[in-house]
Amino acid sequence: MDTSAKETPEVLASREIYKGRIFSVATDTVREGEKTYTRDVVRHPGGAGIVACFDDGTVALVRQYRHPPARYVLELPAGKLEVGERPEVSAARELEEELGVVAGRMEQLSEFYTTPGFCSERLWVFLATGLTETAQRHEEDEIIEVVRLPLARALEMIASGEIEDAKTIIGLLLAAPRLAGSTDSESHAGRYS
Numbered sequence: 001m002d003t004s005a006k007e008t009p010e011v012l013a014s015r016e017i018y019k020g021r022i023f024s025v026a027t028d029t030v031r032e033g034e035k036t037y038t039r040d041v042v043r044h045p046g047g048a049g050i051v052a053c054f055d056d057g058t059v060a061l062v063r064q065y066r067h068p069p070a071r072y073v074l075e076l077p078a079g080k081l082e083v084g085e086r087p088e089v090s091a092a093r094e095l096e097e098e099l100g101v102v103a104g105r106m107e108q109l110s111e112f113y114t115t116p117g118f119c120s121e122r123l124w125v126f127l128a129t130g131l132t133e134t135a136q137r138h139e140e141d142e143i144i145e146v147v148r149l150p151l152a153r154a155l156e157m158i159a160s161g162e163i164e165d166a167k168t169i170i171g172l173l174l175a176a177p178r179l180a181g182s183t184d185s186e187s188h189a190g191r192y193s
Contacts, residue, residue, distance in 0.1 A: 012036065022080060023121075044121035048091035049078035049167045051109065051175040052099055052128045059151050059175075060099050061168065062144040074147060074157070075165040076125070076172075087111070087124035095128055097137045099146055104130020109174040114166065125171040127178060151179060 009032035018025040023044045030037055052060040066073045077098035081090045088106055096102055111124045138144065149157075154172050157163045163172070 009033075023119075040118060042119040042121070044119055045081045045083070046087070046122040046124070047078055047080045048087045048094060048124045048126065049076040049171055050091050050095050050103075050106075050126050050128050051076060051171045052095060052101060052103070052131060053151070053175065053179055054131055054148065057150055057179075058148040059154055059172070060101075061147045061149070061154065061163075062098055063147050064142075064144045073165055074163055075168045078123075078167060088126065091124065091126045091128070096134055097139070098142075098144060100136035101128075101131040101133055103128035104132065107178070109178075110170060112170065123167055125167060125174070127171075127175045151176060 009030050011028050012031055013029040014026050015028075016024055016026045017040075023042050026041050026043060028039050028041055030039055054060070060077065061074050062077050063072050063074050065071070077094050079090060079094040079097070081087060088108070091106060092103065105128070107127045107129075109125045109127050111122060113119070114121045114123050151172070154163065155176060158169050158172060163169060
């Protein structure tokens with residue numbers, strides 16, 4: 001159903017409740033047609049994630065502690081956009097910072113809202129190939145372990161529930177057919193299946 005022609009509700013007021021280093025929280029008063037209501041909104045600058053695929057058919061994920069779920073999570077390397085930064089620039093920066101590689105080719109796989117019910121965060125996911133090693137440059141509070149595994153194993157981990165991060169699930173599932181259909185798929189056939 002096309003909702004693009006539908007009139008956008010009017011924001012009557014917005015009151016910031018919290019402003020942090022990464023996001024802010026506001027309560028907005030909205031009028032939609034004859035109804036007026038309030039919505040709590042997490043405002044986030046957006047981010048970029050990368051499916052980094054090496055020539056040997058492995059993909060690189062990072063394992064890091066995520067405090068909200070209070071557990072270690074296996075996910076794509078990713079980070080938030082800096083003010084005025086284009087998503088592809090953020091993706092290239094995060095690729096080098098977290099994995100210590102630069103991409104010869106970067107292709108956008110998707111862009112989506114992570115949780116549109118309460119958060120403005122928009123995330124872009126890229127496929128990075130033609131990787132060349134440089135050096136990792138972690139941020140001061142970044143404690144990550146790089147995990148390389150065959151794409152087929154990563155897809156199994158999605159199916160079994162071992163990979164739970166939404167951007168990682170989306171990125172890997174969208175990258176899989178592109179990698180299987182790449183121009184050198186004959187020489188890599190066993191690596192992607």
